[in-house]
Amino acid sequence: MLSVTEHKEIEFSANLISKFEEIVTRYPEGKQKSALLPILHLVQAEYGWVSPEAMDKIAAFLQIQAIEVYEVATFYTMFFMRPQGKFVLEVCRTGPCCLVGAEKIMHHIEKTLGVKEGEVTADGNFSWRGVECLAACGMAPVLQIGPEYTFHENLTEESVDKLIENLKNKI
Amino acid sequence: MARKLLLENINVPGIHTFDVYRQHGGYRSVEKALKTMTPDAVVEEVKTSGLRGRGGAGFPTGMKWSFLAKPEGIERYLVCNADESEPGTFKDRYLMTHIPHLLIEGMIVSSFALGAKTSYIYVRGEMMPQIRILERAIAEAKNAGFLGKNILGSGYDLELYVQPGGGAYICGEETALIESLEGKRGNPRIKPPFPAISGVWACPTVVNNVETIAAVVPIINDGGEEYSKVGNGRSTGTKLISASGNLNKPGVYEIELGLPVEEFIYSEEYCGGIANGKRLKAVVAGGSSVPILPANLILKTINGQPRLMSYESLSDGGFQTGSMLGSGGFIAFDEDQCIVRNTWNFARFYHHESCGQCSPCREGTGWMEKVLHNLENGHGKMSDIDLLVDVSKKIEGNTICPLGDAAAWPVASAIRHFRDEFEWHITNSKTAMEQNYGLAKYADPLPKLEEAIQN
Numbered sequence: 001m002l003s004v005t006e007h008k009e010i011e012f013s014a015n016l017i018s019k020f021e022e023i024v025t026r027y028p029e030g031k032q033k034s035a036l037l038p039i040l041h042l043v044q045a046e047y048g049w050v051s052p053e054a055m056d057k058i059a060a061f062l063q064i065q066a067i068e069v070y071e072v073a074t075f076y077t078m079f080f081m082r083p084q085g086k087f088v089l090e091v092c093r094t095g096p097c098c099l100v101g102a103e104k105i106m107h108h109i110e111k112t113l114g115v116k117e118g119e120v121t122a123d124g125n126f127s128w129r130g131v132e133c134l135a136a137c138g139m140a141p142v143l144q145i146g147p148e149y150t151f152h153e154n155l156t157e158e159s160v161d162k163l164i165e166n167l168k169n170k171i
Numbered sequence: 172m173a174r175k176l177l178l179e180n181i182n183v184p185g186i187h188t189f190d191v192y193r194q195h196g197g198y199r200s201v202e203k204a205l206k207t208m209t210p211d212a213v214v215e216e217v218k219t220s221g222l223r224g225r226g227g228a229g230f231p232t233g234m235k236w237s238f239l240a241k242p243e244g245i246e247r248y249l250v251c252n253a254d255e256s257e258p259g260t261f262k263d264r265y266l267m268t269h270i271p272h273l274l275i276e277g278m279i280v281s282s283f284a285l286g287a288k289t290s291y292i293y294v295r296g297e298m299m300p301q302i303r304i305l306e307r308a309i310a311e312a313k314n315a316g317f318l319g320k321n322i323l324g325s326g327y328d329l330e331l332y333v334q335p336g337g338g339a340y341i342c343g344e345e346t347a348l349i350e351s352l353e354g355k356r357g358n359p360r361i362k363p364p365f366p367a368i369s370g371v372w373a374c375p376t377v378v379n380n381v382e383t384i385a386a387v388v389p390i391i392n393d394g395g396e397e398y399s400k401v402g403n404g405r406s407t408g409t410k411l412i413s414a415s416g417n418l419n420k421p422g423v424y425e426i427e428l429g430l431p432v433e434e435f436i437y438s439e440e441y442c443g444g445i446a447n448g449k450r451l452k453a454v455v456a457g458g459s460s461v462p463i464l465p466a467n468l469i470l471k472t473i474n475g476q477p478r479l480m481s482y483e484s485l486s487d488g489g490f491q492t493g494s495m496l497g498s499g500g501f502i503a504f505d506e507d508q509c510i511v512r513n514t515w516n517f518a519r520f521y522h523h524e525s526c527g528q529c530s531p532c533r534e535g536t537g538w539m540e541k542v543l544h545n546l547e548n549g550h551g552k553m554s555d556i557d558l559l560v561d562v563s564k565k566i567e568g569n570t571i572c573p574l575g576d577a578a579a580w581p582v583a584s585a586i587r588h589f590r591d592e593f594e595w596h597i598t599n600s601k602t603a604m605e606q607n608y609g610l611a612k613y614a615d616p617l618p619k620l621e622e623a624i625q626n
Binding site for chain 1: 260354372414415416422502526
């Protein structure tokens with residue numbers, strides 16, 4: 001859901017804007033709207049989510065209507081419409097992963113982090129959710145962590161514990 | 172060892188770099204095509220090769236290319252479909268991770284054949300590491316003069332870009348992918364017009380899968396005739412199979428089309444049999460969309476012939492007793508797996524991924540998920556089974572794109588072949604919560620046709 005509780009102006013950094021400008025050159029003139037998905041990814045990597053204010057700014061940059069950004073950002077599952085934990089663990093929940101224990105891994109993550117799917121831990125560091133097939137079924141069960149989308153394969157409860165420990169050390 | 176055309180050098184250290192790839196014969200097909208062939212001659216070689224689309228539909232690639240409209244003064248585009256999202260399929264991720272230059276090389280030759288001056292590789296957004304790998308490979312190729320202006324002095328210009336998706340299975344459908352590339356929601360378009368006439372930005376466009384594009388490289392290197400000798404009948408060449416589920420050695424295997432399914436599952440060269448000494452119960456042979464088959468019907472056709480890994484043999488018997496090669500996503504289920512639970516899982520997937528344009532798919536996938544959830548959790552009624560068949564039939568064929576069919580087939584086929592397991596979930600709902608139905612008769616010697624189809 002779009003959160004419209006408070007309106008905070010944001011400014012994209014010069015570095016971010018220059019990346020946007022490079023992306024727009026990849027398409028024919030007048031087709032700059034094609035840059036929308038790559039730009040949404042960059043914005044999410046920068047802020048951790050895609051706020052309504054950020055979407056308005058993107059619309060202004062691409063010279064398209066704000067609704068054209070909203071309808072796209074809410075269609076694609078990778079874009080977060082509300083703040084997440086610093087690390088978001090996304091566990092594949094589709095058939096092939098479930099054949100080799102993905103459900104057990106999700107229960108374990110829920111227990112270890114102490115939050116339900118989609119919720120953020122009190123310290124703001126972690127959230128998790130089940131996602132659909134990540135195209136890594138031969139290395140199942142798998143999870144990914146944005147914004148770099150590092151990949152973790154052949155998960156066990158022990159390897160998940162280790163992973164979470166490592167992430168905690170990075171904070 | 173079987174013949175390998177794509178993954179021959181996959182284990183060479185550093186093959187992901189331009190230099191090592193080039194030392195092992197990489198980019199020869201670009202030299203050959205751009206220096207000695209006309210674009211039409213490249214298309215002819217691909218036609219001769221018999222190559223069929225490796226993304227799932229299996230449509231002849233050369234024919235698809237020859238449909239591309241070429242009006243004067245209008246740009247044409249090649250878009251590579253790397254939105255690999257079909258459950259059970261992970262070959263494109265493997266190829267892009269380990270041998271990215273094979274895809275770049277194929278893109279250059281294919282773009283040349285089609286007369287595209289700008290081409291895109293649309294990669295699913297979750298594959299950010301692969302996007303970085305491809306961008307690095309493109310920079311290397313450009314640096315070496317294989318991309319950009321006047322490639323190898325041939326006068327041919329090509330720019331190649333990577334476009335990330337945003338996490339939507341539907342964007343694997345080519346018109347949805349085109350919409351997404353235009354920066355819109357991934358809603359499939361009504362066809363006609365086909366992309367070959369009006370694709371990205373209303374320009375003529377060809378969309379091909381990663382593996383299809385990669386296969387163009389050996390076709391040009393060795394000739395279409397030579398490629399067509401590999402494989403079995405109309406299933407020419409090799410295919411990357413993504414093997415997953417309860418197997419001893421899951422992973423990506425390049426097979427010569429026509430390999431017996433039994434050999435693929437049990438031989439040490441491939442999957443090495445079922446994990447943990449268990450027995451095989453069922454297989455989904457071509458990605459989650461294709462019909463599921465019980466062990467006996469995947470190993471042999473209804474006529475008692477060994478089932479082969481080919482377009483024709485896997486679909487032998489039609490949907491009554493056969494399945495499809497699809498994308499090559501080969502998912503094996505051992506005797507402890509619950510078919511009802513898996514069918515619910517797949518139904519949830521399609522419900523989640525339906526774009527919502529067409530009512531039969533948007534509503535039907537939701538109903539199927541709900542009914543299957545009830546069945547799996549001990550609240551099913553006997554009439555639910557026929558209800559599911561009814562809903563699946565009302566989705567199938569009634570939607571703009573094939574996602575509707577893809578959602579209907581797994582449910583319909585599971586009930587067709589495993590109806591007694593569904594019934595058992597209803598008559599023994601308490602037991603079904605604690606234990607699974609088991610192998611039952613699904614690995615028994617082949618039944619007669621009328622017994623094989625319970626529905």
